[in-house]
Amino acid sequence: MPSRIINSTNSFRGQLAGEQTVLVARRHWIILCGPIFLLIIFALIPCAIYYFINQTNWYIQWVDFFWFLAAIYYFFLWDVLFYNLMIYALNTIVITNKRVIKNEQTAFFRYASAELEIAKIQDVSVKVHGVWAAVFHFGDLEIQTAGTQNKFYFDRVPNPEKIKSAIMGLQNV
Amino acid sequence: MVKGMDILNFLSNSQNWGLLLLIIVAAVFLLYGFFIFYHFIRFGVGGKTKVLALVFFIGACFFSAVTLVAYQKLDWTAIFQAIKNILPNIKPY
Numbered sequence: 704m705p706s707r708i709i710n711s712t713n714s715f716r717g718q719l720a721g722e723q724t725v726l727v728a729r730r731h732w733i734i735l736c737g738p739i740f741l742l743i744i745f746a747l748i749p750c751a752i753y754y755f756i757n758q759t760n761w762y763i764q765w766v767d768f769f770w771f772l773a774a775i776y777y778f779f780l781w782d783v784l785f786y787n788l789m790i791y792a793l794n795t796i797v798i799t800n801k802r803v804i805k806n807e808q809t810a811f812f813r814y815a816s817a818e819l820e821i822a823k824i825q826d827v828s829v830k831v832h833g834v835w836a837a838v839f840h841f842g843d844l845e846i847q848t849a850g851t852q853n854k855f856y857f858d859r860v861p862n863p864e865k866i867k868s869a870i871m872g873l874q875n876v
Numbered sequence: 877m878v879k880g881m882d883i884l885n886f887l888s889n890s891q892n893w894g895l896l897l898l899i900i901v902a903a904v905f906l907l908y909g910f911f912i913f914y915h916f917i918r919f920g921v922g923g924k925t926k927v928l929a930l931v932f933f934i935g936a937c938f939f940s941a942v943t944l945v946a947y948q949k950l951d952w953t954a955i956f957q958a959i960k961n962i963l964p965n966i967k968p969y
Contacts, residue, residue, distance in 0.1 A: 714921075714922070715921040715922070716918075716919065716921075727921050727922055764954070764958055765955075765958070767946070767949045767950050767951070768950060768955055770946045770949075771943070771946040771947055771949075771950055773946075774939065774942045774943040774946045775901055775943055777939060777942075778905060778936075778939035778940070778942075778943055779905075781932075781935050781936065781939055782905065782908050782909060782912065782936075785912050785928070785932045785935075786908075786912060788928055788932075789912050789915050789916060789928075792916070792920060792924065792925050792928060793915060793916075793919050793920060793925070795921050797921055806919070806921070808915070808919065811911045811915065812911075814919065
């Protein structure tokens with residue numbers, strides 16, 4: 704049932720018994736603008752080529768071959784688009800009632816996952832640098848723990864203050 | 877069992893070169909597409925990644941169909957002949 708799939712936003716791989724997802728955050732969508740802009744430029748290339756060659760005599764002979772290559776090319780661009788979306792979608796911060804989990808996907812079958820216990824978090828700091836960060840409400844988030852666990856650093860997350868208050872709120876429960 | 881002569885006979889037909897190209901392209905794209913789909917479903921957190929996987933799958937099916945239709949319209953013999961006409965000075969060893 705599609706509606707059930709869309710609403711099931713609170714489950715993830717490695718979820719503990721009794722663990723509830725409070726917040727799932729990804730990097731700000733603005734980081735997708737660069738790759739998508741480039742893909743749009745690349746998508747216009749066959750159209751530009753078509754514009755120039757459709758007035759030539761030999762175009763009639765090559766028209767089918769041109770569209771075959773164009774179909775493969777657009778298929779390739781579709782794959783590249785979704786590869787970028789995949790990398791974007793799989794880099795997440797999951798905040799549950801027990802842990803903060805950072806999932807990092809860098810390529811196919813190349814990922815790292817790290818976690819911090821909510822109870823051990825000592826300090827959460829937010830850094831917003833630059834005009835774009837202020838306008839589009841994104842920034843960096845740093846989580847410091849009391850123990851020997853490494854500190855967490857998330858760059859370009861949307862509404863970092865909201866994430867910070869969610870973590871602080873969980874600590875006070 | 878496929879013999880060397882069978883392969884030579886297969887490759888001597890220029891239509892088969894197109895088929896070979898299509899098989900290679902399809903294999904690469906299917907593998908790449910499967911990896912993307914698998915990652916969305918297997919490692920995605922929440923429902924949005926599943927929706928993205930569905931959109932990707934529908935788009936991949938569409939582009940596969942378009943590529944197949946474009947392939948069916950091709951006359952590889954004419955294409956190879958045209959390439960030979962364009963490159964008359966290149967002689968085999």
